[in-house]
Amino acid sequence: MRKLLFLIAGLGVLLASPSSAFARMNVFACSPEWGALTKEIGGDLVDIKSATNAKQDVHHLRAKPSLLAAMRKADLVFCTGASLEIGWLPILIKKAGGPNVQPETIGWLMASDYVEKLDVMTEHVDRSMGHIHPEGNPHVHLDPRNISVLADIVTERLILIDSTNATTYQNNLKAFQAKWKTLIRKWEVNAQTLRGQKVVVYHNAWAYLLKWLGMGVIASLEPKPGIPPTVSHLETVLVRVQGKNVTAILVAPFENEKAAEWLSGKSGIPVVHMPFTVGGNEKSKDLPALFEETILLLKGSS
Amino acid sequence: MSKKLLLAASVAAILSTSPAIAADDVNLQTLQAEIQAMRNAYESKIEQLEQKVETLSAQQNKTAAKVAATEPAAGRSSIPATSERRINDNSFNPEIGVILNGQYQTFSEDSSEFAGFAVGEEAERGSEGFGIGETELNLSANVDNLFRGSATIALHEHEGKTEVEIEEAYVETTSLPYGLQAKAGRFFSELGYLNSHHSHADDFADRPLTNRAFLNGNYGDDGVQISAVLPTDIYSEIGGGVYRGDDFPGGGADGNDIGSWTAYGRVGGDIGDNTSWRLGLSTLQVEGGERSANEDMVVFDGDSGLYITDARAVYAPTGNNAEQEIILQGEYFYRDENGTYDDMDAGTGAVAYDDNQSGWYAQGVYKFHPKWRVGARYSQLYAGDVPAGLAGSALDDSDHNPWAATAMVDWTNSEFSRARVQFNREELSDGKEDDQFILQYVMSLGAHGAHAY
Secondary structure (H helix, E strand, C coil): CHHHHHHHHHHHHHHCCCCCCCCCEEEEECCHHHHHHHHHHHHHHEEEEECCCCCCCHHHCCECHHHHHHHHHCCEEEECCCCCCCCCHHHHHHHHCCHHHCCCCCCEEEHHHCCCCCCCCCCCCCHHHCCCCCCCCCCHHHCHHHHHHHHHHHHHHHHHHCHHHHHHHHHHHHHHHHHHHHHHHHHHHHHHHHCCCEEEECCCCCHHHHHHHCCEEEEECCCCCCCCCCHHHHHHHHHHHCCCCEEEEEECCCCCCHHHHHHHHHHCCCEEECCCCCCCCCCCCCHHHHHHHHHHHHHHHC | CHHHHHHHHHHHHHHHHHHHCCCCHHHHHHHHHHHHHHHHHHHHHHHHHHHHHHHHHHHHHHHHHHHHHHHHHHHHHHHHHHHHHHHHHHHCCCEEEEEEEEEEEEECCCCCCCCCCCCCHHHCCCCCEEECCCEEEEEEEECCCCEEEEEEEEEEEECCEEEEEEEEEEEEECCCCCCEEEEEEEEECCCCCHHHCCHHHCCCCCCCHHHHHHHCCCCEEEEEEEEEECCCCCEEEEEEEEECCCCCCCCCCCCCCCCEEEEEEEEEEEECCCEEEEEEEEEEEEEEEEEEECCCCEEEEEEEEEEEEEEEEEECHHHCCCCCEEEEEEEEEEEEEEEEEEECCCCCCEEEEEEEEEEEEEEEEEEEECCEEEEEEEEEEECCCCCHHHCCCCCCCCCCCCEEEEEEEEEEEECCEEEEEEEEEEECCCCCEEEEEEEEEEEEEECCCCCEC
């Protein structure tokens, strides 16, 4: 019993340094796009830790030590949800997340909860279909209209957490939404020529982008979602694309390009290295640049 | 119906008063006429009322009929409604995960005894040929907004009998402030690196000699553990627990007191985008335990203090471990024991023992393709000096330090399936080199497993 008391007392001493008022709000973003969006609204008032960079596959991440330290300080957790981060986010939340960033609290923001999801599975699902997400396709950020929805939501959360700076957040939101509306219109006009074009993807990570632009997928390099490409599958893809008018093979920075290069070599369809998220290539430094680049690259190959 | 009766009664009352109004004929006639008129009026009123009652009851019947008519229709259309309800019910059911695990193994040596160590059942190498290892059933769910519960039941066969073991059954907090977390029940303690992990998540088919000899695979006891992630930029965590002291290396706990306790501290972080690391120190102290080992033939009675230091580093180009990664990991164990050893096989009787043993392992795993990994591991143990009374017993290492070298290749089709080929060369006692060949599969059904660091 004595030891138990010592243990509790020891922990108490170590933890008696609570920080009540924030200097800056700590935002834990699971992927760069949500960090970038929070930055648009929060500006210098927020400190953002992105759990992944554009070159990392968000799904396959581990609950590594540095993320536990970041979660310990988080005032807002901004992630995609729909099981994308299921392997590691629950561990972090349980172990290091405070009461204000638990599910269903104001510090818990899952983007996919606020937008209409594609590929929602209503019929029977099982894992023979690959690593599917029955809740729907989680890669919601590549439709700029979803970004707009989430800009409103994240502003609401920032105000709820840090009401003293409410006006700044509101003003930033107003400025962002005005800019974003014009940009969307511009991109939609620019991308008119892409309408109806078909692409090959590595993984079905482009569903929202392609739907927005009116484009279609003819094949995936993965035989099933989450299962790496196999030679036999690539051969069937080759048969499917040959003689068809296919614009590009889209590859995200964290995806293996070897399969795409092989198919490109056999079929002549160009491989396009898409940024996928903020930081995915040199020019995609923020959200506007990400979409700018995305459309430029798609048009460049068409 | 009662309204009708009331009306009839009042009419009857009025009518019955009429004979009292007597007198001359004219008067009588007019009166009769008046009464007739009244009667007519009331009768028509009663009729009206009767009609009303009838229509009302008819309407009632109609609605009843309607309800009756619509009910089967509602029943038909409620197929999606009930199935929806079923989904809701399901969402309150625990997440269920089953680990299926099987292997085929061959050994070149008949026996496998650890020179200088008395070990538990889980330290043994398993049986030759085909076998299904451990089948693990895990149920877990959030209890409410504060707690999460998890139970892991393991089924395995030992000497022809199916054994059911509660590997873990605990509740833990999910939302304490200040990076705190508490856990209560039976669970694998935070102790070094491997101990808190289930063996199906390991990078090799078996555990290194250190974890087999010192922890009998896993130390999982009944108790309480508290941990705190500290508010530092670099990851740091401290924690500890108190336990019944019944699981190996404890044993024989009478439940009156705390039989064992643990404490740990660890730090970790990232080096650039590509590398993450973790370093830890931990201890497990068993006080006044009575540990049976070597199939209950060796008993240690006394205090046993185990100290572990663990290190792990993960490197992946651009930090993207979906494609390629290298994991380096090692632990060093030091055990200080003070008590008596009794080897009943050797008939030593209880002999005073105050010495220490140690051991280590180091391993590396290289994922060179999203589906393929290769790995190597080496582990070694050092027994304590043997007192004269224990010469020739299981505690006598005959100047041999048990060692094992391992190589493995595994193939991971998806996050849920893995198959592995492993080769071990173990020399646990002098001159008995055991070449082991293991073919293994590990598959998980149901709930998505955690990507623990």
